[in-house]
Amino acid sequence: MGRYLARRFAASIITAVLASIVVFLIVRAVPGDVVAQMLGQTSDPASTQSLRAFFGLDQPVWTQYGRWIGAALQGDFGISWTGGRPVSMMVVDAFLVTLEIALLTLVLATVVGVPLGLLSGIYEGTWPDTLIQTFNLLGLAAPVFWTGLMLLVLVSSALGWSPPLVYAAPGESLADNLAILFLPILALGLLQAAAYSQFVRQNVVSALHQDYVRTAIAKGVPARIVFFKHILRNIAIPLVTFMGLMLTQILGGVVIVESLFAIPGLGRLLLTAIQTRDYPVLQGALLVVVIAAMLVNLGVDLLYRVIDPRVRLA
Amino acid sequence: MAQADTASLPQALPPWHRLVRTARREPAMAGGVLVLALLCLVAAVPGLFAGQSPYAIDVANALQPPSAAHLFGTDDTGRDIFARVIHGTRMTLAICASALLIAAVIGGIGGTVSGFFGGWIDQGLGRLIDVVLSFPPIILGVIVTGVLGPETSNLILALSVIYLPVFFRIARSGAVGEVGKTYVEAARCLGLPEATILRRHVLRNVLPLVLMQYIVQFPLVLQIQAALGFLGLGVQPPTPDWGAILQQGKDAILLAPWISLFPGLAVLITAFALMLTGRALQRSVDRR
Numbered sequence: 241m242g243r244y245l246a247r248r249f250a251a252s253i254i255t256a257v258l259a260s261i262v263v264f265l266i267v268r269a270v271p272g273d274v275v276a277q278m279l280g281q282t283s284d285p286a287s288t289q290s291l292r293a294f295f296g297l298d299q300p301v302w303t304q305y306g307r308w309i310g311a312a313l314q315g316d317f318g319i320s321w322t323g324g325r326p327v328s329m330m331v332v333d334a335f336l337v338t339l340e341i342a343l344l345t346l347v348l349a350t351v352v353g354v355p356l357g358l359l360s361g362i363y364e365g366t367w368p369d370t371l372i373q374t375f376n377l378l379g380l381a382a383p384v385f386w387t388g389l390m391l392l393v394l395v396s397s398a399l400g401w402s403p404p405l406v407y408a409a410p411g412e413s414l415a416d417n418l419a420i421l422f423l424p425i426l427a428l429g430l431l432q433a434a435a436y437s438q439f440v441r442q443n444v445v446s447a448l449h450q451d452y453v454r455t456a457i458a459k460g461v462p463a464r465i466v467f468f469k470h471i472l473r474n475i476a477i478p479l480v481t482f483m484g485l486m487l488t489q490i491l492g493g494v495v496i497v498e499s500l501f502a503i504p505g506l507g508r509l510l511l512t513a514i515q516t517r518d519y520p521v522l523q524g525a526l527l528v529v530v531i532a533a534m535l536v537n538l539g540v541d542l543l544y545r546v547i548d549p550r551v552r553l554a
Numbered sequence: 555m556a557q558a559d560t561a562s563l564p565q566a567l568p569p570w571h572r573l574v575r576t577a578r579r580e581p582a583m584a585g586g587v588l589v590l591a592l593l594c595l596v597a598a599v600p601g602l603f604a605g606q607s608p609y610a611i612d613v614a615n616a617l618q619p620p621s622a623a624h625l626f627g628t629d630d631t632g633r634d635i636f637a638r639v640i641h642g643t644r645m646t647l648a649i650c651a652s653a654l655l656i657a658a659v660i661g662g663i664g665g666t667v668s669g670f671f672g673g674w675i676d677q678g679l680g681r682l683i684d685v686v687l688s689f690p691p692i693i694l695g696v697i698v699t700g701v702l703g704p705e706t707s708n709l710i711l712a713l714s715v716i717y718l719p720v721f722f723r724i725a726r727s728g729a730v731g732e733v734g735k736t737y738v739e740a741a742r743c744l745g746l747p748e749a750t751i752l753r754r755h756v757l758r759n760v761l762p763l764v765l766m767q768y769i770v771q772f773p774l775v776l777q778i779q780a781a782l783g784f785l786g787l788g789v790q791p792p793t794p795d796w797g798a799i800l801q802q803g804k805d806a807i808l809l810a811p812w813i814s815l816f817p818g819l820a821v822l823i824t825a826f827a828l829m830l831t832g833r834a835l836q837r838s839v840d841r842r
Contacts, residue, residue: 382818389804499785
């Protein structure tokens with residue numbers, strides 16, 4: 241276990257470092273840096289030069305990267321070029337917001353998706369199955385931001401209610417916080433529930449056609465016991481794996497719903513940083529997203545091995 | 555073997571008859587293919603379906619709800635949403651199709667080469683793909699289009715970068731499977747050069763896998779394309795494109811929800827039809 245863990249971890253770190261280099265280079269490969277944006281068209285060469293020196297942009301790219309990654313390893317992501325706040329603080333604040341949305345979405349998707357998937361898998365080929373599968377396909381086909389917009393229209397025209405415009409942290413007012421997060425979580429959660437339900441259905445259906453299930457039914461084991469003891473236990477592992485996959489999916493989807501509902505999470509931080517060419521914020525936020533996704537994958541992989549004693553570390 | 559006998563029968567029937575039989579056996583796929591055919595027709599000759607111009611500004615009739623004159627209503631400058639959705643079909647589908655094609659060609663060839671030769675080529679390319687995969691897809695799209703600037707060519711580039719790893723992995727696993735087979739060994743014994751074996755045998759066997767992924771991935775590309783358009787990182791106004799219309803409708807969402815409703819429905823219906831078709835194809839491949 242220890243050796244496997246170490247190797248898996250090392251591979252993740254190499255990927256993360258390569259990803260950080262890629263990010264660093266993409267951001268700098270493009271014309272129009274923060275200085276050009278600040279000074280506009282009418283800048284004189286002298287002030288451009290001094291501002292570029294101030295931001296360290298006159299140094300070779302590798303020197304810039306070395307400085308950045310060295311400080312980042314100590315938790316210092318620099319200072320935002322547009323707001324003056326420490327990037328680490330901005331990223332942590334935004335990450336907590338995004339994490340709240342992601343976890344609540346995951347809960348919603350699981351609570352809705354798993355029962356639906358079990359139901360349609362068990363009643364394969366009957367009308368409840370057709371109904372649930374239609375929901376699944378529609379959920380997979382619908383764009384998330386559009387679903388969010390339509391839910392907003394629906395809720396505001398039917399109930400005359402619309403979410404508060406100013407974001408409130410859960411510490412300030414839990415009610416306001418949940419009110420503003422309600423629609424984005426509903427939109428994201430329903431669509432992920434569709435994906436989860438479809439996945440659960442596939443697993444149940446294929447388990448139902450396995451020999452051990454047929455044998456259990458043939459020898460007269462009660463249906464309930466076949467379901468809980470034989471089927472559910474065997475599909476538990478892929479279901480857990482899928483939750484990890486969903487969490488990384490949600491991390492991506494959050495970018496869009498955040499910008500739609502004006503929620504100050506990682507997604508909006510990234511978008512604003514791109515628009516203002518605020519390199520330190522962009523790099524910091526991206527690195528956090530990449531590492532978060534990587535940790536989720538690593539976690540799932542380990543969990544997989546804990547749940548299933550058959551999977552021994554290769 | 556009674557089934558094999560009846561299966562050989564349709565050969566003698568006229569082609570349209572066989573088509574009807576297939577449609578009856580797979581009604582979902584028939585529906586999907588029909589919708590896709592209609593979409594292709596709309597993309598090819600949009601003027602046939604929408605009489606009005608997608609660019610004509612008519613401020614007197616701004617923000618009109620759907621009516622007989624404007625089936626899908628009008629936007630904040632009085633442009634006809636129906637005409638914009640119809641004329642946007644070509645742009646939207648062309649962007650997705652070309653981005654996927656680039657991803658399929660580069661990813662497919664890269665994956666096949668990687669799987670066929672193995673060794674350090676495989677290691678290096680695999681690492682590279684891991685790096686791309688470490689970014690959530692939409693975030694990758696946002697970075698590429700956001701940093702390079704919202705232009706159609708950059709949008710296509712971003713989408714193809716996102717989907718390249720999918721094709722790479724499929725082609726690689728296909729190639730790894732083929733390399734071990736006896737026909738490759740036989741070809742080697744005959745003294746065929748490696749490049750010829752790769753091109754003439756392995757690539758040809760990997761191709762169906764890649765083609766299948768093209769259809770399976772298309773609805774997902776469509777959604778990301780629309781999402782980037784919605785964020786203002788896609789096709790720029792006034793060019794009609796589903797994502798761009800959605801972006802434009804966002805600010806007037808409570809005032810004029812029809813601006814957003816219809817282009818979103820267009821994405822939904824197209825993705826739905828593609829998924830039905832893809833699933834049916836997958837089933838028929840699995841059966842064989």
